[in-house]
Amino acid sequence: MSDLDLAVELLRATPTHENRTDGQLRAWAEIALAYGDELATGTDSDDVQVVEREGGVSDGELLLAEYQRGMVVVYTEALQRVEELARARGWPVTREALRRAAVAHELAHHRLDVRELNRRLGHTAFRLGPLRLRGHVAGAEEISAHRFAHLRSGLAVSPLLITTALTGGK
């Protein structure tokens, strides 16, 4: 399955998108992936500090990493779970590459400009006469961040595929 197909599925599974046409979701997915590509080719102005903490697993939810006050915290228990899933599927990914992808994903969220992404998505949520309010496309930021993480980490398997697998998909 291509990243585009996976991204469409991810959007499809996101609340508020249940009844959108496949064409609409595909167009949004393409824009979100392209934005992730563009961000990933940009240069980094600063090194980000990465720290590891235990945990990241609660109520069946995994929190791999999060951005906190200028640093990225990686949660080792969640990372271990993803590593086990990858091994069970026979995916050639190392813990280090998964860790790099998790860190890059958080960096992407920190760097991406939500207003710019929304502008590109061009989704109008509300129109009143000449007034047009730009809508938010739920899930689009995740797609951009996954693509950014894939390009930056060199992970052998798409983070979109890993996410789909973790959420019980293929």
Ligand SMILES: [Zn+2]
């Ligand atoms: Zn995210």
